[in-house]
Amino acid sequence: MSSKQTGSSVARLSESSDRRASDRPRAGSGFQPAPFDVVEASRRVWMERWDPEAASGMAVFTAILRSYQLLIDQVSRVMGNHDLTFARYEVLAWLAMDPESSLTLSWISKTLRIPPATVTNIIDRLEGDGLVRRVPHPSDARTTLAVITARGRKLATTATQDLNATVYGPIGLSEQRRSELVDLLAALRVSGKEFDVARSDEVIEEVGSRQARTSGRT
Amino acid sequence: MSSKQTGSSVARLSESSDRRASDRPRAGSGFQPAPFDVVEASRRVWMERWDPEAASGMAVFTAILRSYQLLIDQVSRVMGNHDLTFARYEVLAWLAMDPESSLTLSWISKTLRIPPATVTNIIDRLEGDGLVRRVPHPSDARTTLAVITARGRKLATTATQDLNATVYGPIGLSEQRRSELVDLLAALRVSGKEFDVARSDEVIEEVGSRQARTSGRT
DNA sequence: GACGATTGCTACGAGTTCGAAGTAATCTGG
Protein backbone atom coordinates (compact mmCIF):
# COMPACT_ATOMS: atom_id res chain seq x y z
CA MET A 1 0.00 0.00 0.00
CA SER A 2 2.37 2.54 -1.09
CA SER A 3 1.41 5.51 0.88
CA LYS A 4 2.95 3.88 3.85
CA GLN A 5 6.37 4.78 2.73
CA THR A 6 7.23 8.37 2.38
CA GLY A 7 7.94 8.27 -1.30
CA SER A 8 4.54 7.96 -2.81
CA SER A 9 4.59 5.79 -5.85
CA VAL A 10 3.24 8.00 -8.50
CA ALA A 11 4.40 11.51 -8.63
CA ARG A 12 2.11 14.27 -7.71
CA LEU A 13 -0.16 14.42 -10.64
CA SER A 14 -2.30 16.46 -8.39
CA GLU A 15 -2.27 19.96 -9.52
CA SER A 16 -5.61 20.57 -8.08
CA SER A 17 -5.23 21.02 -4.40
CA ASP A 18 -4.06 24.53 -4.27
CA ARG A 19 -7.01 25.53 -2.30
CA ARG A 20 -7.51 29.16 -2.56
CA ALA A 21 -10.17 29.39 0.01
CA SER A 22 -11.43 32.83 0.33
CA ASP A 23 -14.96 33.48 -0.60
CA ARG A 24 -16.64 30.13 -0.62
CA PRO A 25 -18.60 29.72 2.55
CA ARG A 26 -16.63 26.55 2.99
CA ALA A 27 -17.52 24.51 5.98
CA GLY A 28 -14.46 22.32 6.17
CA SER A 29 -11.00 23.57 6.77
CA GLY A 30 -8.98 20.93 8.51
CA PHE A 31 -10.47 18.12 6.52
CA GLN A 32 -8.14 16.27 4.18
CA PRO A 33 -9.29 13.58 1.74
CA ALA A 34 -8.17 10.08 2.63
CA PRO A 35 -5.67 8.61 0.17
CA PHE A 36 -8.19 6.11 -1.17
CA ASP A 37 -11.71 4.76 -0.79
CA VAL A 38 -11.55 2.85 2.46
CA VAL A 39 -14.95 1.27 1.90
CA GLU A 40 -14.00 -0.31 -1.40
CA ALA A 41 -10.57 -1.35 -0.22
CA SER A 42 -11.82 -3.13 2.86
CA ARG A 43 -14.71 -4.68 0.96
CA ARG A 44 -12.25 -6.41 -1.33
CA VAL A 45 -10.30 -7.81 1.57
CA TRP A 46 -13.48 -9.00 3.22
CA MET A 47 -14.56 -10.73 0.02
CA GLU A 48 -11.31 -12.64 0.01
CA ARG A 49 -11.34 -13.70 3.62
CA TRP A 50 -14.95 -13.88 4.71
CA ASP A 51 -18.32 -14.48 3.18
CA PRO A 52 -20.11 -12.10 0.82
CA GLU A 53 -22.86 -11.29 3.26
CA ALA A 54 -20.35 -10.16 5.86
CA ALA A 55 -18.51 -8.16 3.21
CA SER A 56 -21.56 -6.27 2.05
CA GLY A 57 -22.66 -5.60 5.60
CA MET A 58 -19.23 -4.34 6.50
CA ALA A 59 -19.29 -2.10 3.44
CA VAL A 60 -22.63 -0.65 4.51
CA PHE A 61 -21.38 0.09 7.99
CA THR A 62 -18.10 1.53 6.78
CA ALA A 63 -19.80 3.69 4.18
CA ILE A 64 -22.12 5.07 6.82
CA LEU A 65 -19.23 5.63 9.18
CA ARG A 66 -17.15 7.52 6.65
CA SER A 67 -20.13 9.58 5.53
CA TYR A 68 -20.86 10.39 9.12
CA GLN A 69 -17.30 11.48 9.71
CA LEU A 70 -17.38 13.65 6.62
CA LEU A 71 -20.56 15.42 7.66
CA ILE A 72 -20.11 15.63 11.42
CA ASP A 73 -16.79 17.30 10.79
CA GLN A 74 -18.47 20.04 8.76
CA VAL A 75 -21.34 20.38 11.17
CA SER A 76 -19.07 20.56 14.20
CA ARG A 77 -16.99 23.21 12.56
CA VAL A 78 -20.04 25.36 11.92
CA MET A 79 -21.30 24.86 15.44
CA GLY A 80 -17.93 25.90 16.77
CA ASN A 81 -18.51 29.30 15.23
CA HIS A 82 -21.55 29.66 17.45
CA ASP A 83 -19.97 28.32 20.60
CA LEU A 84 -21.96 25.12 20.40
CA THR A 85 -21.25 21.45 20.05
CA PHE A 86 -23.51 19.42 17.80
CA ALA A 87 -25.08 17.75 20.82
CA ARG A 88 -25.94 21.09 22.38
CA TYR A 89 -27.25 22.39 19.08
CA GLU A 90 -29.43 19.36 18.57
CA VAL A 91 -31.11 19.86 21.93
CA LEU A 92 -31.50 23.56 21.29
CA ALA A 93 -33.00 22.96 17.86
CA TRP A 94 -35.60 20.56 19.20
CA LEU A 95 -36.48 23.02 21.91
CA ALA A 96 -36.89 25.73 19.30
CA MET A 97 -39.16 23.45 17.26
CA ASP A 98 -41.40 22.67 20.16
CA PRO A 99 -44.72 24.49 20.32
CA GLU A 100 -44.33 24.85 24.08
CA SER A 101 -40.65 25.76 23.85
CA SER A 102 -39.98 23.12 26.43
CA LEU A 103 -39.12 19.44 26.68
CA THR A 104 -38.55 17.10 29.58
CA LEU A 105 -35.03 15.87 30.04
CA SER A 106 -36.19 12.28 29.76
CA TRP A 107 -37.92 13.00 26.46
CA ILE A 108 -34.71 14.49 25.15
CA SER A 109 -32.80 11.46 26.32
CA LYS A 110 -35.13 8.94 24.71
CA THR A 111 -35.76 10.78 21.50
CA LEU A 112 -32.31 12.03 20.69
CA ARG A 113 -30.78 8.90 22.17
CA ILE A 114 -28.51 10.69 24.59
CA PRO A 115 -27.77 8.95 27.91
CA PRO A 116 -29.38 10.67 30.91
CA ALA A 117 -26.07 11.69 32.43
CA THR A 118 -25.09 13.32 29.18
CA VAL A 119 -28.37 15.20 28.96
CA THR A 120 -27.76 16.58 32.43
CA ASN A 121 -24.35 17.71 31.30
CA ILE A 122 -25.67 19.30 28.12
CA ILE A 123 -28.45 21.16 29.89
CA ASP A 124 -25.98 22.35 32.54
CA ARG A 125 -23.89 23.85 29.80
CA LEU A 126 -26.81 25.40 27.92
CA GLU A 127 -28.18 26.79 31.14
CA GLY A 128 -24.80 28.22 32.04
CA ASP A 129 -24.83 30.05 28.72
CA GLY A 130 -28.31 31.37 29.34
CA LEU A 131 -29.82 29.49 26.43
CA VAL A 132 -32.25 27.37 28.40
CA ARG A 133 -33.71 27.29 31.89
CA ARG A 134 -34.66 24.38 34.10
CA VAL A 135 -38.25 24.50 35.26
CA PRO A 136 -39.95 21.96 37.51
CA HIS A 137 -42.67 20.00 35.81
CA PRO A 138 -46.09 21.27 36.92
CA SER A 139 -47.57 17.88 37.70
CA ASP A 140 -44.68 15.50 38.20
CA ALA A 141 -42.13 16.49 40.78
CA ARG A 142 -39.61 13.98 39.48
CA THR A 143 -39.49 15.64 36.12
CA THR A 144 -37.56 18.68 34.95
CA LEU A 145 -38.45 20.75 31.93
CA ALA A 146 -35.85 22.49 29.84
CA VAL A 147 -37.27 25.76 28.52
CA ILE A 148 -35.56 27.66 25.76
CA THR A 149 -34.86 31.34 26.41
CA ALA A 150 -35.17 34.18 23.93
CA ARG A 151 -31.42 34.16 23.63
CA GLY A 152 -31.45 30.43 23.01
CA ARG A 153 -34.08 30.75 20.33
CA LYS A 154 -32.15 33.44 18.57
CA LEU A 155 -29.02 31.36 18.59
CA ALA A 156 -30.88 28.28 17.36
CA THR A 157 -32.19 30.27 14.41
CA THR A 158 -28.83 31.72 13.52
CA ALA A 159 -27.02 28.42 13.83
CA THR A 160 -29.66 26.64 11.76
CA GLN A 161 -29.45 29.18 8.98
CA ASP A 162 -25.71 28.79 8.98
CA LEU A 163 -25.97 24.99 8.85
CA ASN A 164 -28.55 25.08 6.08
CA ALA A 165 -26.46 27.39 3.98
CA THR A 166 -23.06 25.79 4.46
CA VAL A 167 -23.74 22.09 4.99
CA TYR A 168 -27.26 20.84 4.43
CA GLY A 169 -28.00 22.74 1.24
CA PRO A 170 -24.73 21.95 -0.53
CA ILE A 171 -24.51 18.40 0.81
CA GLY A 172 -24.37 16.94 -2.69
CA LEU A 173 -26.65 14.60 -4.68
CA SER A 174 -29.79 15.54 -6.54
CA GLU A 175 -33.10 15.78 -4.76
CA GLN A 176 -34.01 12.46 -6.32
CA ARG A 177 -30.95 10.69 -4.97
CA ARG A 178 -31.20 12.35 -1.57
CA SER A 179 -34.65 10.91 -1.33
CA GLU A 180 -33.51 7.44 -2.36
CA LEU A 181 -30.73 7.57 0.17
CA VAL A 182 -33.00 8.63 3.00
CA ASP A 183 -35.41 5.83 2.07
CA LEU A 184 -32.73 3.17 2.03
CA LEU A 185 -31.45 4.32 5.38
CA ALA A 186 -35.00 4.33 6.70
CA ALA A 187 -35.32 0.70 5.65
CA LEU A 188 -32.08 -0.10 7.42
CA ARG A 189 -33.25 1.67 10.54
CA VAL A 190 -36.57 -0.12 10.47
CA SER A 191 -34.78 -3.42 10.13
CA GLY A 192 -32.63 -2.54 13.12
CA LYS A 193 -35.56 -1.26 15.14
CA GLU A 194 -34.04 2.17 15.41
CA PHE A 195 -37.47 3.65 16.06
CA ASP A 196 -40.95 2.49 16.92
CA VAL A 197 -42.38 1.94 13.47
CA ALA A 198 -45.87 1.08 14.59
CA ARG A 199 -46.46 4.31 16.43
CA SER A 200 -44.15 6.69 14.65
CA ASP A 201 -46.64 8.32 12.28
CA GLU A 202 -49.11 8.86 15.00
CA VAL A 203 -46.59 10.42 17.36
CA ILE A 204 -45.27 12.67 14.63
CA GLU A 205 -48.76 13.97 14.03
CA GLU A 206 -49.03 14.82 17.69
CA VAL A 207 -45.71 16.57 17.80
CA GLY A 208 -46.61 18.56 14.76
CA SER A 209 -49.96 19.55 16.03
CA ARG A 210 -49.80 20.12 19.71
CA GLN A 211 -48.45 19.27 23.01
CA ALA A 212 -49.05 15.67 23.93
CA ARG A 213 -45.83 15.85 25.74
CA THR A 214 -46.06 18.26 28.59
CA SER A 215 -49.28 16.61 29.49
CA GLY A 216 -47.50 13.35 29.19
CA ARG A 217 -49.65 10.39 28.38
CA THR A 218 -49.35 8.53 25.22
CA MET B 1 -39.79 10.26 1.32
CA SER B 2 -40.51 7.55 3.54
CA SER B 3 -44.01 6.76 4.06
CA LYS B 4 -46.32 8.22 6.49
CA GLN B 5 -49.95 8.47 5.91
CA THR B 6 -52.34 10.51 7.78
CA GLY B 7 -52.55 9.05 11.18
CA SER B 8 -55.23 9.89 13.59
CA SER B 9 -53.87 12.25 16.11
CA VAL B 10 -55.51 10.69 19.05
CA ALA B 11 -54.26 7.27 19.67
CA ARG B 12 -55.39 5.69 22.81
CA LEU B 13 -52.90 3.60 24.52
CA SER B 14 -54.41 0.77 22.54
CA GLU B 15 -53.28 -2.63 23.51
CA SER B 16 -49.86 -2.05 24.87
CA SER B 17 -49.68 -5.75 25.38
CA ASP B 18 -46.90 -6.27 22.91
CA ARG B 19 -44.47 -4.39 25.05
CA ARG B 20 -43.27 -7.00 27.46
CA ALA B 21 -39.79 -8.39 27.75
CA SER B 22 -39.71 -10.10 24.42
CA ASP B 23 -36.48 -8.35 23.56
CA ARG B 24 -34.65 -10.40 21.03
CA PRO B 25 -31.17 -11.11 22.35
CA ARG B 26 -29.63 -9.67 19.27
CA ALA B 27 -26.48 -7.64 19.19
CA GLY B 28 -28.03 -4.72 20.99
CA SER B 29 -29.10 -5.05 24.55
CA GLY B 30 -29.38 -1.58 25.99
CA PHE B 31 -30.75 -0.18 22.78
CA GLN B 32 -34.32 1.04 22.85
CA PRO B 33 -36.22 2.18 19.78
CA ALA B 34 -36.89 5.89 19.67
CA PRO B 35 -40.57 6.77 20.00
CA PHE B 36 -40.78 7.92 16.39
CA ASP B 37 -38.82 8.49 13.20
CA VAL B 38 -36.74 11.53 14.02
CA VAL B 39 -35.66 11.95 10.42
CA GLU B 40 -39.18 12.25 9.07
CA ALA B 41 -40.36 14.40 11.94
CA SER B 42 -37.60 16.94 11.59
CA ARG B 43 -37.86 16.91 7.82
CA ARG B 44 -41.45 18.09 8.09
CA VAL B 45 -40.52 20.93 10.38
CA TRP B 46 -37.69 21.94 8.08
CA MET B 47 -40.05 21.95 5.10
CA GLU B 48 -42.28 24.36 6.93
CA ARG B 49 -39.61 26.75 8.11
CA TRP B 50 -36.76 26.54 5.63
CA ASP B 51 -36.26 25.74 1.99
CA PRO B 52 -36.63 22.27 0.45
CA GLU B 53 -32.96 21.91 -0.34
CA ALA B 54 -32.03 22.50 3.29
CA ALA B 55 -34.72 20.08 4.38
CA SER B 56 -33.54 17.25 2.17
CA GLY B 57 -29.93 17.84 3.15
CA MET B 58 -30.85 17.84 6.80
CA ALA B 59 -32.76 14.60 6.28
CA VAL B 60 -29.72 13.00 4.66
CA PHE B 61 -27.47 14.02 7.51
CA THR B 62 -29.94 12.97 10.18
CA ALA B 63 -30.61 9.63 8.50
CA ILE B 64 -26.88 8.95 8.37
CA LEU B 65 -26.49 10.04 11.98
CA ARG B 66 -29.25 7.80 13.26
CA SER B 67 -28.02 4.86 11.20
CA TYR B 68 -24.56 5.42 12.53
CA GLN B 69 -25.84 5.48 16.10
CA LEU B 70 -27.78 2.29 15.52
CA LEU B 71 -24.79 0.42 14.14
CA ILE B 72 -22.00 1.83 16.26
CA ASP B 73 -23.98 0.84 19.30
CA GLN B 74 -24.07 -2.78 18.15
CA VAL B 75 -20.46 -2.76 17.06
CA SER B 76 -19.27 -1.21 20.30
CA ARG B 77 -21.15 -3.76 22.28
CA VAL B 78 -19.50 -6.61 20.42
CA MET B 79 -16.09 -5.02 20.79
CA GLY B 80 -16.68 -4.66 24.49
CA ASN B 81 -16.84 -8.43 24.71
CA HIS B 82 -13.29 -8.54 23.42
CA ASP B 83 -11.96 -5.71 25.56
CA LEU B 84 -11.70 -3.41 22.60
CA THR B 85 -13.19 -0.12 21.52
CA PHE B 86 -14.17 0.27 17.90
CA ALA B 87 -11.24 2.62 17.32
CA ARG B 88 -8.78 0.09 18.68
CA TYR B 89 -10.41 -2.69 16.69
CA GLU B 90 -10.25 -0.69 13.50
CA VAL B 91 -6.52 -0.16 13.84
CA LEU B 92 -6.00 -3.80 14.75
CA ALA B 93 -8.04 -4.97 11.78
CA TRP B 94 -6.04 -2.88 9.32
CA LEU B 95 -2.83 -4.17 10.82
CA ALA B 96 -4.11 -7.71 10.41
CA MET B 97 -4.95 -7.01 6.77
CA ASP B 98 -1.54 -5.64 5.98
CA PRO B 99 0.82 -8.01 4.21
CA GLU B 100 3.69 -6.75 6.33
CA SER B 101 1.65 -6.78 9.49
CA SER B 102 2.75 -3.25 10.10
CA LEU B 103 1.68 0.32 9.43
CA THR B 104 3.14 3.69 10.26
CA LEU B 105 1.27 5.76 12.76
CA SER B 106 0.91 8.59 10.28
CA TRP B 107 -0.59 6.24 7.70
CA ILE B 108 -3.12 5.10 10.26
CA SER B 109 -3.90 8.69 11.10
CA LYS B 110 -4.44 9.77 7.51
CA THR B 111 -6.27 6.70 6.29
CA LEU B 112 -8.56 6.05 9.20
CA ARG B 113 -8.91 9.74 9.82
CA ILE B 114 -7.86 9.65 13.44
CA PRO B 115 -6.00 12.68 14.82
CA PRO B 116 -2.32 11.98 15.58
CA ALA B 117 -2.75 12.44 19.30
CA THR B 118 -5.54 9.90 19.27
CA VAL B 119 -3.47 7.41 17.33
CA THR B 120 -0.74 7.72 19.93
CA ASN B 121 -3.29 7.00 22.60
CA ILE B 122 -4.74 4.02 20.76
CA ILE B 123 -1.36 2.47 20.07
CA ASP B 124 -0.37 3.02 23.70
CA ARG B 125 -3.39 1.06 24.73
CA LEU B 126 -2.92 -1.73 22.21
CA GLU B 127 0.73 -1.98 23.11
CA GLY B 128 -0.14 -2.14 26.78
CA ASP B 129 -2.38 -5.09 26.02
CA GLY B 130 0.36 -6.80 24.05
CA LEU B 131 -1.54 -6.63 20.78
CA VAL B 132 0.95 -4.51 18.87
CA ARG B 133 4.54 -3.36 19.25
CA ARG B 134 6.18 -0.12 18.31
CA VAL B 135 9.14 -0.56 16.02
CA PRO B 136 11.33 2.21 14.66
CA HIS B 137 11.10 2.65 10.94
CA PRO B 138 14.18 1.18 9.22
CA SER B 139 14.90 4.19 7.07
CA ASP B 140 13.17 7.15 8.63
CA ALA B 141 13.99 7.87 12.23
CA ARG B 142 11.01 10.16 12.61
CA THR B 143 8.60 7.38 11.86
CA THR B 144 7.25 4.64 14.08
CA LEU B 145 5.78 1.40 12.84
CA ALA B 146 3.04 -0.39 14.68
CA VAL B 147 3.48 -4.13 14.27
CA ILE B 148 0.73 -6.54 15.16
CA THR B 149 1.67 -9.40 17.48
CA ALA B 150 0.48 -12.99 17.26
CA ARG B 151 -1.85 -12.24 20.11
CA GLY B 152 -3.16 -9.19 18.31
CA ARG B 153 -3.77 -11.14 15.13
CA LYS B 154 -5.65 -13.81 16.96
CA LEU B 155 -7.85 -11.25 18.65
CA ALA B 156 -8.46 -9.43 15.38
CA THR B 157 -9.64 -12.66 13.81
CA THR B 158 -11.92 -13.56 16.67
CA ALA B 159 -13.40 -10.10 16.92
CA THR B 160 -13.98 -9.92 13.19
CA GLN B 161 -15.77 -13.26 13.12
CA ASP B 162 -17.93 -12.07 15.95
CA LEU B 163 -18.72 -8.81 14.17
CA ASN B 164 -19.48 -10.56 10.91
CA ALA B 165 -21.82 -13.00 12.56
CA THR B 166 -23.68 -10.62 14.85
CA VAL B 167 -23.69 -7.27 13.08
CA TYR B 168 -22.47 -7.18 9.50
CA GLY B 169 -24.19 -10.31 8.26
CA PRO B 170 -27.60 -9.57 9.76
CA ILE B 171 -27.43 -5.83 9.13
CA GLY B 172 -30.63 -5.89 7.09
CA LEU B 173 -31.49 -5.12 3.44
CA SER B 174 -31.02 -7.40 0.47
CA GLU B 175 -27.68 -7.63 -1.29
CA GLN B 176 -29.19 -5.52 -4.03
CA ARG B 177 -30.17 -2.73 -1.69
CA ARG B 178 -26.95 -2.88 0.29
CA SER B 179 -25.17 -2.27 -2.94
CA GLU B 180 -27.38 0.65 -3.87
CA LEU B 181 -26.87 2.17 -0.46
CA VAL B 182 -23.10 1.86 -0.61
CA ASP B 183 -23.14 3.43 -4.07
CA LEU B 184 -25.24 6.39 -3.01
CA LEU B 185 -23.02 6.99 -0.02
CA ALA B 186 -19.97 6.73 -2.26
CA ALA B 187 -21.44 9.46 -4.45
CA LEU B 188 -22.01 11.60 -1.39
CA ARG B 189 -18.46 11.02 -0.21
CA VAL B 190 -17.06 11.84 -3.63
CA SER B 191 -19.06 15.03 -3.65
CA GLY B 192 -17.67 15.93 -0.24
CA LYS B 193 -14.13 14.93 -1.19
CA GLU B 194 -13.99 12.32 1.52
CA PHE B 195 -11.23 10.51 -0.35
CA ASP B 196 -8.86 11.11 -3.20
CA VAL B 197 -10.94 9.92 -6.13
CA ALA B 198 -8.24 10.37 -8.73
CA ARG B 199 -5.77 8.06 -7.08
CA SER B 200 -7.99 5.74 -5.13
CA ASP B 201 -8.18 2.83 -7.57
CA GLU B 202 -4.50 2.85 -8.13
CA VAL B 203 -3.70 2.86 -4.45
CA ILE B 204 -6.18 0.10 -3.75
CA GLU B 205 -4.55 -2.05 -6.40
CA GLU B 206 -1.28 -1.62 -4.63
CA VAL B 207 -2.80 -2.55 -1.32
CA GLY B 208 -4.23 -5.68 -2.88
CA SER B 209 -1.08 -6.62 -4.67
CA ARG B 210 1.01 -6.95 -1.57
CA GLN B 211 4.29 -5.66 -0.43
CA ALA B 212 6.42 -3.16 -2.19
CA ARG B 213 5.83 -0.94 0.71
CA THR B 214 8.21 -1.22 3.58
CA SER B 215 10.95 -1.30 1.04
CA GLY B 216 9.45 1.86 -0.18
CA ARG B 217 9.41 2.57 -3.83
CA THR B 218 6.67 0.66 -5.61
C1' DG C 1 -53.55 3.05 51.47
C1' DA C 2 -49.13 0.92 51.87
C1' DC C 3 -45.01 -0.96 49.86
C1' DG C 4 -42.09 -2.59 46.35
C1' DA C 5 -41.04 -1.49 41.58
C1' DT C 6 -40.28 1.95 38.38
C1' DT C 7 -39.10 6.43 36.59
C1' DG C 8 -36.46 10.91 36.42
C1' DC C 9 -32.62 13.16 37.37
C1' DT C 10 -27.89 14.14 39.34
C1' DA C 11 -23.06 13.16 41.30
C1' DC C 12 -19.03 10.88 40.46
C1' DG C 13 -15.39 8.91 38.11
C1' DA C 14 -13.06 6.37 34.40
C1' DG C 15 -12.18 6.53 29.66
C1' DT C 16 -11.81 8.68 25.25
C1' DT C 17 -11.11 12.51 22.01
C1' DC C 18 -8.31 15.86 20.20
C1' DG C 19 -6.35 20.86 19.65
C1' DA C 20 -2.13 23.02 20.56
C1' DA C 21 2.49 23.14 21.69
C1' DG C 22 6.89 20.84 21.85
C1' DT C 23 10.79 17.80 20.19
C1' DA C 24 13.25 15.44 16.78
C1' DA C 25 14.36 14.00 12.13
C1' DT C 26 14.17 14.84 7.26
C1' DC C 27 13.75 17.49 3.15
C1' DT C 28 14.60 21.69 0.21
C1' DG C 29 16.94 25.19 -1.91
C1' DG C 30 20.65 27.56 -1.99
Place this chain on the structure above:
DNA sequence: CCAGATTACTTCGAACTCGTAGCAATCGTC
Protein backbone atom coordinates in the same frame (compact mmCIF):
# COMPACT_ATOMS: atom_id res chain seq x y z
C1' DC D 1 26.70 21.75 4.09
C1' DC D 2 23.39 24.61 6.22
C1' DA D 3 19.19 27.34 7.66
C1' DG D 4 14.22 27.12 7.25
C1' DA D 5 10.23 24.50 6.15
C1' DT D 6 8.02 20.20 6.61
C1' DT D 7 6.84 15.81 8.64
C1' DA D 8 6.23 12.43 12.53
C1' DC D 9 5.15 11.67 16.88
C1' DT D 10 4.33 12.74 21.88
C1' DT D 11 2.88 15.47 25.88
C1' DC D 12 -0.36 18.22 28.04
C1' DG D 13 -4.65 19.77 29.16
C1' DA D 14 -9.52 20.75 28.42
C1' DA D 15 -13.82 18.93 27.05
C1' DC D 16 -17.01 15.54 26.25
C1' DT D 17 -19.22 10.79 26.94
C1' DC D 18 -21.43 7.74 29.67
C1' DG D 19 -21.83 3.64 33.12
C1' DT D 20 -22.98 3.28 37.83
C1' DA D 21 -24.71 4.48 42.06
C1' DG D 22 -27.73 7.17 44.58
C1' DC D 23 -31.81 9.94 45.82
C1' DA D 24 -36.51 11.46 45.33
C1' DA D 25 -41.10 11.04 43.47
C1' DT D 26 -44.65 8.37 41.38
C1' DC D 27 -46.97 4.21 39.89
C1' DG D 28 -48.96 -0.39 40.30
C1' DT D 29 -51.04 -3.88 42.90
C1' DC D 30 -53.40 -6.06 46.37
